[in-house]
Amino acid sequence: MVIKVAVGSTNPVKIKATENIMRRIYGDVEIIPVDVASKVSHTPLTDEECAEGAIYRAKEAIVKAEADLGVGLEGGVARRAGRYFLTGWCAVAGVEGEVALGCGGGIELPDVVVKKVLSGKELGDVIDEITGISGTKRKMGAVGVLTNELTNRQESWEHTLLYAMARKLHPDLYTG
Numbered sequence: 001m002v003i004k005v006a007v008g009s010t011n012p013v014k015i016k017a018t019e020n021i022m023r024r025i026y027g028d029v030e031i032i033p034v035d036v037a038s039k040v041s042h043t044p045l046t047d048e049e050c051a052e053g054a055i056y057r058a059k060e061a062i063v064k065a066e067a068d069l070g071v072g073l074e075g076g077v078a079r080r081a082g083r084y085f086l087t088g089w090c091a092v093a094g095v096e097g098e099v100a101l102g103c104g105g106g107i108e109l110p111d112v113v114v115k116k117v118l119s120g121k122e123l124g125d126v127i128d129e130i131t132g133i134s135g136t137k138r139k140m141g142a143v144g145v146l147t148n149e150l151t152n153r154q155e156s157w158e159h160t161l162l163y164a165m166a167r168k169l170h171p172d173l174y175t176g
Contacts, residue, residue, distance in 0.1 A: 003029045006065035008036035008057030008072040011138055017157035018071050025165060034061040036072075042122045044076030050089040051101060058093035069094060073157055075141075077117055080106060084114040086123070086142050088156060090164040102163030104156050107143055 003026045007018045010033045022029045038044075038053035053074035062070025070093040078087045085106030092100045109117075116126040124137030131145055141153025167174045 001028070003069065004032060004065065004067040005029050006032045006034050006061035006067035006070045008034055008038075008061035008070065010035050013138060013141065013154045014073045014157055017073070017154045017161060020154075021158050021161045021165065022069075025169070032061075032065040032067055034064045036060040036064070038072075038074055040074070041076075043117055044074060045078070045118075046076070047078045047087060047089070047103065050074045050076035050078065050087060051091070051103075054089040054091040054101070055093075055099055058091035058099065062093045062095065071161065073160065075123070075137075077109065077114070077123060078106065084109045084117075086146075088160045090157070090160040092161070092164045092168060094168075100164045100167035102160050102166070104160035104163070107146055109142075110146075113142075 005018060005022050007015050015031060015033050019031045036057045039056045040049050040053035044050040044053055054072040057072025057074060058070040061072065072091040073088065075088045077084050085108055087106045088104035090102045112130065113126050117123050123142060127136045127142045127145055128134055136145060140149055143156050144152035
């Protein structure tokens with residue numbers, strides 16, 4: 001049986017990350033990119049706002065694509081331990097309305113990036129500006145730039161999606 005998975009994004013990095021993980025879990029999957037607005041800031045500035053954006057994307061994607069699962073991936077910036085970190089949240093919505101959540105690790109952002117983001121610029125645009133590379137968010141992402149591509153945005157999203165899928169993989173552990 002083919003599992004239909006709607007991704008609330010048309011970003012090729014998010015689509016490929018979802019495809020890689022869902023194929024590992026389910027085998028035969030159909031990945032359906034869906035253009036969905038997050039209904040949050042272009043660069044969410046709290047974990048709560050980031051999670052809210054991921055949940056909205058997942059719920060909208062599953063409905064629009066009439067899929068078995070909806071995936072929402074939302075990156076942002078969060079203040080933790082007195083510093084600012086790049087973070088990512090993933091929501092996986094099921095047809096019954098249940099939502100699983102996962103949060104990616106954080107990478108500390110340089111002050112020059114934080115200042116520009118806090119002044120209202122989108123994180124991807126800031127990374128493009130300081131690196132001179134166009135479209136980093138559709139490629140290696142800020143995480144790739146800051147780690148000298150020892151890891152990248154796609155790998156980060158894959159881990160975040162796996163974290164969200166823990167609830168789907170072990171539903172018995174997550175019930176009352």
